[in-house]
Amino acid sequence: MALQKFYVLSCALLCIILEAQEVLGTSLIIGGRNVCPGEIPYQVAIHRKYYFGSGSYHWCGGSIISRRHVLTAAHGISGVPVSEFLIFAGVINNTWQSEEPTKVLRNVSAVHIHEDFNLETYFNDIAILTVTEDFPTDNHAISTIPLAEEHPAEGTECTTSGWGKTDNDTLPSILQVVKVPFISHNTCQEIYTDKNDDSILPGMVCAGYPEGGKDACGGDSGGPLACGGNLVGIVSAGEGCGLENYPGVYASVPYYKKWIADIVKE
Numbered sequence: 001m002a003l004q005k006f007y008v009l010s011c012a013l014l015c016i017i018l019e020a021q022e023v024l025g026t027s028l029i030i031g032g033r034n035v036c037p038g039e040i041p042y043q044v045a046i047h048r049k050y051y052f053g054s055g056s057y058h059w060c061g062g063s064i065i066s067r068r069h070v071l072t073a074a075h076g077i078s079g080v081p082v083s084e085f086l087i088f089a090g091v092i093n094n095t096w097q098s099e100e101p102t103k104v105l106r107n108v109s110a111v112h113i114h115e116d117f118n119l120e121t122y123f124n125d126i127a128i129l130t131v132t133e134d135f136p137t138d139n140h141a142i143s144t145i146p147l148a149e150e151h152p153a154e155g156t157e158c159t160t161s162g163w164g165k166t167d168n169d170t171l172p173s174i175l176q177v178v179k180v181p182f183i184s185h186n187t188c189q190e191i192y193t194d195k196n197d198d199s200i201l202p203g204m205v206c207a208g209y210p211e212g213g214k215d216a217c218g219g220d221s222g223g224p225l226a227c228g229g230n231l232v233g234i235v236s237a238g239e240g241c242g243l244e245n246y247p248g249v250y251a252s253v254p255y256y257k258k259w260i261a262d263i264v265k266e
């Protein structure tokens with residue numbers, strides 16, 4: 001146990017150093033860094049099982065919002081048979097054979113996609129997966145994240161994470177995390193409208209730096225945007241990844257709180 005404690009401690013230290021480097025724009029999501037084990041315990045990887053043989057491959061991200069439910073984006077879930085999904089919780093290494101002691105796998109029993117989701121505009125890009133068996137409560141690398149009741153103030157520092165494409169266009173095996181400032185719906189709509197882009201619809205909020213460089217990307221879809229320990233957004237879309245003046249787009253959790261509550265209480 002003493003060894004493990006030391007490991008966690010030194011890793012925490014490493015995270016602080018890596019966080020400092022992040023400011024200098026080094027390494028890895030776009031502009032992010034490797035997480036430490038247990039650092040983002042609400043993050044899951046949603047895999048798809050191979051049609052033949054064993055194994056699965058990364059499909060998109062999600063957040064644990066109750067012992068039975070994973071919140072994700074509709075655009076990744078739509079059109080996929082429920083039996084193909086496999087949820088990886090308590091891992092930072094997303095390879096299906098990874099051997100982390102905290103790793104927990106779950107099948108999916110039901111999928112709820114927003115009734116008015118639009119695959120062309122990404123309007124209402126929100127979905128909930130119900131797992132066949134509760135997530136454990138005694139695993140330090142797995143926990144639920146509380147849903148934000150309201151949007152944070154403009155510029156609030158938030159965290160997004162995922163196993164999506166990194167700076168060099170490759171999919172990382174270790175979960176990446178990056179800090180991004182929150183951008184309200186109205187400000188984001190103005191930013192996009194200034195470029196004659198009318199993509200920002202009701203229920204969408206954004207995050208990112210005006211100069212770009214730090215963002216979620218392909219494969220991060222469905223993953224969390226967490227601000228002050230609460231889930232504020234779901235990785236949804238964006239014009240490219242980390243592009244200047246095109247902040248990442250998220251489905252707003254406060255906006256959809258009633259829709260979410262109605263499914264989770266079922």
Ligand SMILES: *[C@@H]1O[C@H](CO)[C@@H](O)[C@H](O)[C@H]1NC(C)=O
Pocket residue numbers: 027028166168170
């Ligand atoms: C991509 O970048 C990551 C982190 O810098 C590195 O570990 C990985 O080897 C790179 N992959 C390629 C193909 O360059």
Ligand SMILES: *[C@@H]1O[C@H](CO)[C@@H](O)[C@H](O)[C@H]1NC(C)=O
Pocket residue numbers: 093094095097098099173174
């Ligand atoms: C992730 O897990 C796989 C399978 O166990 C392993 O081959 C790979 O080296 C791991 N990746 C890292 C970066 O530790």
Ligand SMILES: *[C@@H]1O[C@H](CO)[C@@H](O)[C@H](O)[C@H]1NC(C)=O
Pocket residue numbers: 105106107132
């Ligand atoms: C998922 O379902 C398959 C097929 O019913 C079963 O073989 C497997 O053990 C289940 N896995 C988990 C983690 O529940």
